[in-house]
Each structure stands twice: as C-alpha cells, then as structure tokens.
Amino acid sequence: MSLNHIRRHAPLVHCISNIVVANFKANGLLAIGASPVMADAPEEVAQMVAIAGALSINMGTLNSESVKAMLAAGKAANALGTPVVFDPVGAGATEFRRQTVRELMREVKHTVLRCNVGELAAVAEVPWQQKGVDSGDGDLAVVEVAKQVAQRYGVVVAVTGETDIVTDGERVSEISGGSALTPLVTGTGCLLSAVVAAGLVGSDDAYTATVAVLQDYKRVAEIAAAQSTQVGDFQIGFLNALQQVSVGVAA
Incomplete structure (x- = not known):
C-alpha cells in the first residue's frame, strides 16, 4: 500500500501551501506518518528544501511573494x-x-502535476470556463490532453475527479471509486498533492507511485463515507481513515 510505504519512510514534506488548507494538509500528512513543514518565505525555502524529502507547491492563495518562494x-x-x-x-x-x-512550468521541472480538469486545460492553454478555484465547465478530451502535457513537460499528470486519470505520456491509468462527499471538504485535493509528494520519496517510478497513492486515497474516502452521516463527520473520518489505511488496519 502506498500510504504504508509513506509511513515506513516517514518523509519530511516541504509544503508551500495555500492558507485555506494548511492545517488540514498538515494533519493529513501527520496521519500517515509523514512530517509536514509549511515554509513559504522566499528567504528560507531553498534551505528548507535541502532537508526535505519532497516539495509540494500549491498556488491556491497566490501572491507575488509566494510566487518568488515557489x-x-x-x-x-x-x-x-x-x-x-x-x-x-x-x-x-x-x-x-x-x-x-x-x-512555473517553464522554470521548474516538476515530477508530478496534480490537477483537476479545468486546471489541466489552463496548463495546456485550451479553452475552458474556470469557476473560481473549482473545475468549471468545458469539453475536453482529458486523456489525450493529459498525455500531451505529460510529453511536453516530461511530467506525470494526475487529473483527479470522479474518475482519476494518471499518465506519463505513454502509460495511462483510470482510477474509480471514492465518495461524492470528498469535494465538499476544502483541502482534500490539496492534501492529495502533498500525499503524492510524500509517496514519491523512496519510489523509483513516479507514475506507479502516483497511481498507488490515488488508489489508496479513493479507498480512504470510501471508508470515511461509510463512517459518516454529514460533511463534518466526513472530514474527521477522512483523517482517521488515512491513519487506518497507512497502518493497515482498515477493513
């Protein structure tokens, strides 16, 4: 299991996080045995990266200083x-x-691009109607565009939604499951990106590591949903299920 892999390696993950989800992301990483550090001052990020096992960049609450830090x-x-x-x-x-x-796509070599379909469209620079930070609306051949982006930038692309798609430009995996409650909790996608970063530590193949994390993450959502009656319960249940899956005690 990918989450158990993370627990065994206990990586330090440097997160340049948006302020809305920093607490949830930190708690989620702690739940699977990783160590989060939330550092976004341009003056220190290079030194912080030097002691971290992976870097997670999230531009949810963007400003000029955070761009410099990223x-x-x-x-x-x-x-x-x-x-x-x-x-x-x-x-x-x-x-x-x-x-x-x-x-960022031009100046930094990313290992994984984790996005929703609207964000994929923006990276690929194809027409799409973004709805704030949500996915929005449009018509996109997701697999083909994801493969094109992966090939263009030499990156693993993970497009998450009702069915997740992961590609390295050649291999493609589709991952179903999860829960309809997941997008109702702010930060589940942002946390996923940080968990993917943690899963890359000690892994030889970014594609297979990413697929494994997304599979476990869908399972976590299913377990949390089975234990929840309302959205607030789901948020707490999600953190609990992360820990359960990572230690191998989830049903």
Whole structure:
C-alpha cells in the first residue's frame, strides 16, 4: 500500500501551501506518518528544501511573494534531485494565475502535476470556463490532453475527479471509486498533492507511485463515507481513515 510505504519512510514534506488548507494538509500528512513543514518565505525555502524529502507547491492563495518562494524552492529542489509536485489551483481563473503557471512550468521541472480538469486545460492553454478555484465547465478530451502535457513537460499528470486519470505520456491509468462527499471538504485535493509528494520519496517510478497513492486515497474516502452521516463527520473520518489505511488496519 502506498500510504504504508509513506509511513515506513516517514518523509519530511516541504509544503508551500495555500492558507485555506494548511492545517488540514498538515494533519493529513501527520496521519500517515509523514512530517509536514509549511515554509513559504522566499528567504528560507531553498534551505528548507535541502532537508526535505519532497516539495509540494500549491498556488491556491497566490501572491507575488509566494510566487518568488515557489520558483526558488522549485529550482533548489531540481538542483538537489528532490521530487516536486505542482498543484496549480485555480490555474485559469485570472491572468495572474495563468502567467504564474506558465512561469512555473517553464522554470521548474516538476515530477508530478496534480490537477483537476479545468486546471489541466489552463496548463495546456485550451479553452475552458474556470469557476473560481473549482473545475468549471468545458469539453475536453482529458486523456489525450493529459498525455500531451505529460510529453511536453516530461511530467506525470494526475487529473483527479470522479474518475482519476494518471499518465506519463505513454502509460495511462483510470482510477474509480471514492465518495461524492470528498469535494465538499476544502483541502482534500490539496492534501492529495502533498500525499503524492510524500509517496514519491523512496519510489523509483513516479507514475506507479502516483497511481498507488490515488488508489489508496479513493479507498480512504470510501471508508470515511461509510463512517459518516454529514460533511463534518466526513472530514474527521477522512483523517482517521488515512491513519487506518497507512497502518493497515482498515477493513
């Protein structure tokens, strides 16, 4: 199991996180045995990356200083060979976000791009109507566009939704399951990106590691939903299920 792999390696994950989800993301990583560090000052991110096992970049609450931090951390991670997971939250919502995505994709070599379909469209620069930081609406050949992005940037692309799609430009996996309650809890997608980053530590193949994490994450959602009656219960149940799956005690 991928979450058990993370628990055994206990990686330090450097998260440049959006402020909305930082607490949930930190608790989620702790639940699977990883250690989170939330550092986003441009003056220190390179040093923080140097002691981390993986870097998770999330642009949910974007500002000029965080862009500097993302670029500095990403370049430092590349120099060290540290895996980088990029979560381009709300990538197509504004011109500032679109420009930031272009710059980060150009200047930083990402290991995994974890996004929803609307964010994939923004990265690929194809028409799509973004709805804030949510996926939005449009018509997209998701698998083909994901493969094109993977090939163009040399990155594993993980497009999550009702059915997740993972591709390295050649191999493709589709992962079903999960719960309809998952998108009702802010931060489940952002946490997933950080968990993917943790799962890359000690893994030889980013594609298979990402697939394994997404499979476990769907299972976590199913367990949490089975134990929950309302959204608030689901959020707590999700953290509990992360721990249960990671230690191998989940039914």
